[in-house]
Amino acid sequence: MSVLDRLEGRLVVSCQPVDDGPMDDPAIVCAMARAAVAGGAGGLRIEGVENLRATRPLVDVPIIGIVKRNVSGSPVRITVTEQDARALVAAGADIVAYDATPRPRPDPRDGILAAILAGGALAMADCATRADAQAALTGGAAIIGTTLSGYTADTATGDDAPDLALIEEFSRLDGFVMAEGRLNTPELAARAMQAGADAVTVGSALTRLEVVTGWFADAVRGRR
Numbered sequence: 171m172s173v174l175d176r177l178e179g180r181l182v183v184s185c186q187p188v189d190d191g192p193m194d195d196p197a198i199v200c201a202m203a204r205a206a207v208a209g210g211a212g213g214l215r216i217e218g219v220e221n222l223r224a225t226r227p228l229v230d231v232p233i234i235g236i237v238k239r240n241v242s243g244s245p246v247r248i249t250v251t252e253q254d255a256r257a258l259v260a261a262g263a264d265i266v267a268y269d270a271t272p273r274p275r276p277d278p279r280d281g282i283l284a285a286i287l288a289g290g291a292l293a294m295a296d297c298a299t300r301a302d303a304q305a306a307l308t309g310g311a312a313i314i315g316t317t318l319s320g321y322t323a324d325t326a327t328g329d330d331a332p333d334l335a336l337i338e339e340f341s342r343l344d345g346f347v348m349a350e351g352r353l354n355t356p357e358l359a360a361r362a363m364q365a366g367a368d369a370v371t372v373g374s375a376l377t378r379l380e381v382v383t384g385w386f387a388d389a390v391r392g393r394r
């Protein structure tokens with residue numbers, strides 16, 4: 171079965187601990203990944219080459235690899251260099267995701283996409299708009315994700331709702347649609363599928379304990 175067939179209609183769990191928090195450790199990322207697969211995840215999203223190398227031998231589901239890097243003078247963070255893209259492929263990523271917005275970054279987005287494809291992996295375009303998705307599909311990306319909607323200057327809305335309208339728009343394009351971003355409940359994940367997603371990625375609500383704890387702490391604090 172192809173990688174995309176294996177992901178169709180499935181949940182992908184993004185195992186990205188809070189940066190520099192107590193769970194930001196490859197052994198814990200491995201445990202999260204195994205727990206996610208045990209719970210029914212059909213794929214994983216793993217950040218960092220070290221975390222990917224540690225996780226890869228432990229699971230047999232498709233892995234989407236990314237490297238997050240802060241670059242001075244650019245807001246782009248997800249797989250911003252061709253070298254990172256090549257390192258992710260070498261570490262065993264089936265799919266490499268990259269920032270597919272047209273914002274300035276060290277290596278052009280087309281070069282990163284080409285490096286992913288040259289390595290033999292599938293490319294996932296982390297998009298903020300329909301135009302990002304169209305450009306990525308033209309360049310050969312297999313997966314278009316709504317990952318960056320709400321996180322660019324042009325798309326920031328300031329609320330916590332996922333962008334279901336963009337998922338629906340993507341479903342009319344000719345690519346595999348990954349719904350991603352603020353799908354914080356099973357109900358929202360189901361609505362993303364109804365809006366036309368092929369698969370749904372959930373991160374914070376499953377693997378950022380500090381974030382989820384904050385939701386509950388805020389709900390409880392000061393209520394009596």
Ligand SMILES: CC(=O)N[C@H](C=O)[C@@H](O)[C@H](O)[C@H](O)COP(=O)(O)O
Binds near residue numbers: 248
């Ligand atoms: C915008 C950005 O940098 N998104 C990142 C992409 O890898 C992650 O921080 C998110 O956790 C991931 O996209 C999953 O989304 P959510 O955590 O909302 O389920």
